[in-house]
Amino acid sequence: MDWDKLRIFHAVADAGSLTHAGDLLHLSQSAVSRQVRALEESLDTTLFHRHARGLILTEQGELLFDATRAMMKRLNTATARIRDSEDEVFGELRVTTTIGFGTLWLAPRLAKLYEKYPDLKIDLMLEERVLDLPMREADVAIRMKEPSQADLIRKRLMSVHIALFASPAYLAQRGIPKTVEDLADHRLICQNVNSAQVSAASYLVQELMANDIQSMLHVNNYFGVLQGVIHNLGIGILPDYLTFDFPNLVRVLPEVESVEVPVYLAYPEELRHSQRIAAFRDFVQEEIFSYRKNLKEHKIT
Structure with a gap:
């Protein structure tokens, strides 16, 4: 399947318009339309219902859009990892943790991380389900128990009751x-x-x-x-x-x-040298150190 046609199809499906997709891709509307029709012919199916107000994906189009969306996400993630360097921290970082810890402790502190690394793009996934890090459902996790997978780097952050x-x-x-x-x-x-x-x-x-x-x-x-x-x-x-x-x-x-409930930070072994992971890990550890220090001083006073 031709990648250029898939890329153009994805842009059209995302924008819902040949014209808007053309603007994003720096192509004419007719060129975009030809590529989409060629893709439909190669697949022997209709990918869009064409209306005066725009384009609506068919059932087959929805299936293909799900696939291209996953492909684009993986490509963007791979591109960011390839561009990782010792001096720069940027690109997408997918962080998963529980709804409680994410909303009540982590999210309110992220402003400090963005101040230091303004080009970082964090995808904060809050759910009780434990996402599979080795299968790349997320890049880094903060979990309320020690991870069981053997191929994860893990660090105990603190304990809560x-x-x-x-x-x-x-x-x-x-x-x-x-x-x-x-x-x-x-x-x-x-x-x-x-x-x-x-x-x-x-x-x-x-x-x-x-x-x-x-x-x-x-x-x-x-x-x-x-x-x-x-x-x-x-x-x-x-x-x-x-x-x-x-x-x-x-x-x-x-x-x-x-x-006692242990709190762990974990990430896949293959991301050991990721600068985004290192930046997030150090940020969380610094915030926990500050949290413990302030809590101790608060109790003393």
Whole structure:
């Protein structure tokens, strides 16, 4: 299959117009149209429905567009890796982590990374599913457990615990629980025990629910749990890395917490010399060092 025709098809499908694609490719509309028709003839199929308002992909066109989109992404990634040098950090970096850690800890700190490396393009993929790094679903991961694959470089970043937090306003209105049994008189905000989350959090939720808690609010990620807490809806089960960035949160029943949850950074062995990976790794480590230092000083004062 002719690559030039595929490249032109991809541009047309992405732009939805022969004219717009031609402008991007610096080709005339007629030249773009000829290439698309030639591709359709070679495949013996129709790739676009042609309307006065533009072009709409057919079912066959959608299949081909999915393929060319994946090809373009891999080519862009490969190009950026080839251009990696000791002095420059640029190009796409695909980072995966959990919704909670990504939204509540990592994303708010990325401004510092962009200040240092303005040409870096980060694709932040937040989901509880563990993406396959060796199969290149992502370049680097921050995970709430040690990666199991043998062909990954991994570094332990820190440890967290899952604990109970509430807002001052909620506690002023409903009172501060003195024992775990007192939680029966409060609303508990947490993830459902069957939702995707670290096992330590799920076990803690199950233990607390054994106390005949009548009012519950289930949210499928920690960002939502936090929103419920800061809006005075109840006592939330949240990771303790929030304590510095959200100093108004009050730790409830400090003796109640999950077992230690390790946080690891991991990336494929083949990316050992990637400058983008090195830049991101060093940035995360520096931020964690600063976080620990500030948290320690906060506790002392």
